[in-house]
Amino acid sequence: MRRTQADIDLLFETLLPDPDDARRRLYRAMRHAAVGGGKRLRPLLVEACAGLFDVPRSSALRAGLAVECIHVHSLIHDDLPCMDDDDLRHGKPTVHRAYDEATAVLAGDALLAFGFEILSDPATHPSAEIRCELVRELAAAAGAGGMAGGQMLDLLASGGMPDLDSISRLQRLKTGALIGWCLEAGAIMGAAPAELRTGLRGYAQCLGLAFQIADDLLDNQGDEAKAGKRLRKDEDQGKATFVSLLGAERARRQADMLVEQAIAHLHAFGERSRLLREIVEFAVRRDR
Amino acid sequence: MRRTQADIDLLFETLLPDPDDARRRLYRAMRHAAVGGGKRLRPLLVEACAGLFDVPRSSALRAGLAVECIHVHSLIHDDLPCMDDDDLRHGKPTVHRAYDEATAVLAGDALLAFGFEILSDPATHPSAEIRCELVRELAAAAGAGGMAGGQMLDLLASGGMPDLDSISRLQRLKTGALIGWCLEAGAIMGAAPAELRTGLRGYAQCLGLAFQIADDLLDNQGDEAKAGKRLRKDEDQGKATFVSLLGAERARRQADMLVEQAIAHLHAFGERSRLLREIVEFAVRRDR
Numbered sequence: 001m002r003r004t005q006a007d008i009d010l011l012f013e014t015l016l017p018d019p020d021d022a023r024r025r026l027y028r029a030m031r032h033a034a035v036g037g038g039k040r041l042r043p044l045l046v047e048a049c050a051g052l053f054d055v056p057r058s059s060a061l062r063a064g065l066a067v068e069c070i071h072v073h074s075l076i077h078d079d080l081p082c083m084d085d086d087d088l089r090h091g092k093p094t095v096h097r098a099y100d101e102a103t104a105v106l107a108g109d110a111l112l113a114f115g116f117e118i119l120s121d122p123a124t125h126p127s128a129e130i131r132c133e134l135v136r137e138l139a140a141a142a143g144a145g146g147m148a149g150g151q152m153l154d155l156l157a158s159g160g161m162p163d164l165d166s167i168s169r170l171q172r173l174k175t176g177a178l179i180g181w182c183l184e185a186g187a188i189m190g191a192a193p194a195e196l197r198t199g200l201r202g203y204a205q206c207l208g209l210a211f212q213i214a215d216d217l218l219d220n221q222g223d224e225a226k227a228g229k230r231l232r233k234d235e236d237q238g239k240a241t242f243v244s245l246l247g248a249e250r251a252r253r254q255a256d257m258l259v260e261q262a263i264a265h266l267h268a269f270g271e272r273s274r275l276l277r278e279i280v281e282f283a284v285r286r287d288r
Numbered sequence: 289m290r291r292t293q294a295d296i297d298l299l300f301e302t303l304l305p306d307p308d309d310a311r312r313r314l315y316r317a318m319r320h321a322a323v324g325g326g327k328r329l330r331p332l333l334v335e336a337c338a339g340l341f342d343v344p345r346s347s348a349l350r351a352g353l354a355v356e357c358i359h360v361h362s363l364i365h366d367d368l369p370c371m372d373d374d375d376l377r378h379g380k381p382t383v384h385r386a387y388d389e390a391t392a393v394l395a396g397d398a399l400l401a402f403g404f405e406i407l408s409d410p411a412t413h414p415s416a417e418i419r420c421e422l423v424r425e426l427a428a429a430a431g432a433g434g435m436a437g438g439q440m441l442d443l444l445a446s447g448g449m450p451d452l453d454s455i456s457r458l459q460r461l462k463t464g465a466l467i468g469w470c471l472e473a474g475a476i477m478g479a480a481p482a483e484l485r486t487g488l489r490g491y492a493q494c495l496g497l498a499f500q501i502a503d504d505l506l507d508n509q510g511d512e513a514k515a516g517k518r519l520r521k522d523e524d525q526g527k528a529t530f531v532s533l534l535g536a537e538r539a540r541r542q543a544d545m546l547v548e549q550a551i552a553h554l555h556a557f558g559e560r561s562r563l564l565r566e567i568v569e570f571a572v573r574r575d576r
Contacts (some may be wrong), residue, residue: 019433026432026440077397082389101370102443104437105393109365113431116404120424129416135423136408143401144314146309147393151315156388169309246551259380 001282004047004064005040010018011065015118029099029107030114034072037090037228041211041283042067045182048275049200053190062124063134063185067178069115070179071141076153084233125189132156133188141177150174162240168209176208200267203276206262211283213255216241218288220248227288255284289570292335292352293328299353303406317387317395318402323362325378325516329499329571330355333470336563341478350412351422351473355466357403358430364396366439372521373469379389379516400430413477418548421476429465438462450528456497463494493562495548501543504529506576508536515576543572 007035012034018024043064050060079086079094080101087097087281096104116135118124127133140146150173183200186192192200216234220243234241242251262280266273300322306312329462338348347490367374367382375385384392403424406412413419427433438461445458471488474480480488504522508531512519522529530539549570552568 014292016432019437020442022444023432023437023440025444026434026437072398075391080390082393102368103440104477105365105368105370105441106440109361110432110436112397112400113427113436115426115427116423117427117431120420120427121545122409127416128420131372131419132408132416132423135420139401139403139405142397143405144304144318145396148401149307149311149314149352150397152310152311152391155394156310156313163543239371 001044001158001237004061005038007061008038008040009035010045010064011061015065016114025099025103026106026110029095029103030111032092032098033076033089033095033107034069034111037092038068038072039286039288040064040068041279042071042178042182044279045207045276046185047181048279049097049183050189051187051275052186052269052272053192055189058123059189060186062121062184063189066115066119066124066134066183067094067138067185069111070123070138070147072110072179073115073283074107074142075149076104077283078109083151083155084239086230086233088229091225098178109262115142116188130188133147134185137184137188138181141181144184146173146177147175157239161239164242164245167245170213172205172208175212176205179211180204193196196268202265203262203280204274206265207280210258210262211257213242213251213258214284216243217248217251217255218286219243222287244253259275259284289332292332292349293326295349296326296331296353296356297323299349301412303353304402312399313387314394317383317391320380320386321364321377321383321395321460322357322399324480325380326356327353327574327576329567330359330470333467333564335493336567337471337474338372338477339563340474340557340560341345341480343474346411347413347477348474350406350409351477352470354385354403354407354412354422355426355470355473357399357406358435359398360464361396362404362435362439364392364432365397368392371439371443374518374521376517379513381537391405399481399483403430407509408475411486422473424431425472426469429464434461434465435445435463438465445527455528455530455533457499459497460493461518467496467499482493484556486522487556490553491550491568494546494553495568495571497551498546498568501530501539501546502572502574503529505536505539505543506574509533510575547572550563 012031016027016031018027033086046064047060067076075089076095078084079089080096086094095107104244119135153170154174183204187197187200219231259280263277266276295384300319304315304319306315332354335348363377364383366372367377368384383395407423408419438458443457471492475485475488502552505521510519547568551565556563
């Protein structure tokens with residue numbers, strides 16, 4: 001995990017150097033958000049899944065970098081005053097606090113475009129067919145039918161009192177779509193047969209939900225200093241979460257059950273899937 | 289031109305139907321911005337250039353739709369209160385006025401992703417190699433090194449007193465990068481030889497600059513009702529434009545000269561380039 005974190009940081013630093021004009025403000029804002037602090041769960045997932053099919057690590061790392069661009073893009077825009085209005089992310093000021101709102105909008109936009117630039121580059125994978133499929137799936141996962149659609153549902157959720165079904169649905173889009181892509185990316189690059197893809201999809205769904213429940217538990221019971229961001233915001237805004245709907249104890253049991261289910265989906269891979277098993281355990285037991 | 293406008297409108301309507309949940313607010317916001325009103329200059333350029341190489345119109349139209357997604361995305365975000373703070377676009381309320389700021393941020397994001405989804409789809413072109421090149425070039429043109437970088441320069445330009453060189457540079461990124469892509473896209477799909485690409489690049493550069501000068505002239509002398517947006521804002525904010533730097537008379541002569549140069553770059557194509565000639569003439573003589 002530390003190796004992936006270091007490699008992703010280095011790639012962001014290397015591939016986004018300051019230009020020699022005033023655009024450097026934009027590049028600095030992009031690096032401010034992208035370098036350091038993140039768990040890099042998504043790149044790690046791509047790597048772990050690609051590893052099942054002996055995909056070269058350089059391909060997995062670039063695909064992981066691409067999805068991380070999309071993820072960081074969504075964090076920058078999510079933190080904006082008109083969205084969640086957050087001042088702190090990974091223990092640092094958010095982009096619109098460190099720079100300004102307009103720069104934050106542009107930095108998010110530029111990272112979204114950058115993700116597709118990375119992914120479509122021949123350096124990611126020798127097959128254009130595969131790169132193109134990766135792009136198409138990632139664009140679908142990031143757009144109105146996936147992550148952006150989930151964010152829309154999340155914004156509208158503040159008003160009413162959603163039930164467990166609608167929260168699960170919202171999270172399946174908001175965080176689940178990108179997580180699903182990570183496993184799909186490994187399978188695409190590894191030309192995985194259909195029956196193995198079904199297992200990976202099941203794993204991704206359980207992981208995504210378990211991850212979100214763990215997030216809600218941390219939000220409810222965690223330490224702001226350790227988390228590096230403001231906590232208990234959903235609660236203050238009267239937004240339903242898995243914890244508010246289930247209670248902490250049942251939410252934790254639910255997450256544990258999802259971890260078991262996720263691992264069961266990996267059955268066909270045997271010992272090779274150790275990293276994917278460790279990731280889902282980490283995702284639920286982490287403390288930030 | 290009217291056929292392209294109608295086809296692009298129809299494609300947006302068809303490919304972005306309301307989902308049967310609360311995400312429909314996002315889809316409506318996207319269609320609000322994307323359907324109707326635009327000149328569709330970029331799709332028309334793709335079509336005209338693709339026509340030089342007998343690329344099927346369906347491919348050109350989908351590539352044109354993709355670049356229009358990126359363009360509309362940039363308009364939605366440009367209009368935000370933290371950017372240009374505009375209330376009117378194409379004679380309609382801007383997205384953040386018709387909906388809200390958060391929805392406008394998400395609608396812009398989702399259209400950016402949608403552009404890449406469209407482009408990478410096999411329906412756009414049978415060759416994955418070509419689709420992938422289109423994606424990579426468009427992502428580069430939209431990102432920090434292109435359009436988003438130009439917008440950053442534009443935001444910072446309000447302060448100082450830029451000269452003609454830095455304004456040309458800013459516009460070459462802010463509007464020129466996408467316009468350049470349109471011609472490049474036709475050339476890529478048409479497998480154009482290198483010497484013809486050089487001419488097309490020259491044409492795109494002259495067109496981009498002429499288009500921007502015409503925009504500045506309209507902004508300075510045009511009619512707000514006809515333009516469907518607020519005019520003379522740069523002037524009010526003390527931002528330099530081609531007109532403020534050159535005066536209206538010299539700016540107009542400069543635009544005319546660029547039209548001639550653009551047309552000269554089409555020399556090698558002879559009579560086949562009539563549509564591209566008409567486009568550059570329209571771009572400068574339009575009244576909105």
